[in-house]
Amino acid sequence: MFFKAILPAVAAIVLATGAHASTLTFSTFVTGDQEVAGTGPFTPIDTGSDAVGFGTVVVDTYAQTFDVSLLVTGITLDDLNDGLINTAGIGPVHLHNAPSDANGAIVVPFDFAANDYLNQPNVLGAPALGFSLVALGLDASNIINLGGFDELVAELSAGNIYFNVHTDTFGGGEIRGQLPGVNEVPLPASGLLLGGMVAFGAWRGRAKKKAA
DSSP states (O other), X not given: OHHXXXXXXXXXXXXXXXXXXXXXXXXXXXXXXXXXXXXXXXOBOOOOOOOEEEEXXXXXXXXXXXXXXXXXXXXXXXXXXXXXXXXXXTOSEEEEESOTTSOOEEEXXXXXXXXXXXXXXXXXXXXXXXXXXXXXXXXXXXXXXXXXXXXXXXXXXXXXEEEEEOBSSOTTOSEEEEEOOGGGOOSOHHHHHHHHHHHHHHHHHHHHHHHO
16 A cells, blocks of 8 residues: 555656656665664664665756655654754755765755655555655755765765664664665666665565564
């Protein structure tokens, strides 16, 4: 049901972004076992969170803009870190700059007041399954702690950008997703996004069967 509920949002993102010569697409699963403790290179830790997400960054190198989408189940808007929610211009979800074995600075914050965050729709009267974040048409003005758009693209291409979702329970991050470098992304934008979401739905189905 979750997968069915989010298909319209996925389709909208695909239609909005498309795939053309100037497009680079980076996608990843966002999970608790990718989190890293401390401020330097350390062994990744597992927060034990049952939450999972799928995040995508689509870059238009010609227009010098980028679109970001993140679908999460297992973490609701109420679970997101209150301190960061109330910090203007920062918010509880970010793109950070570091390789997979380290923590790094925020480079793209998503201000909670920007209304980019939405509850996932209720399914058969059940509480919201999670939240979605969609931010379209971002540009250099949305980037901090980096020189600008070209530097962000370079770090994305090198595999040094990751999603991090901060909650009340895990202030440093409950789930994380390292975006693979450009040479590890063989599919165009629409194919990669839809393929990832199919895999996401299959993962959820297997997880439910194991829990039953």
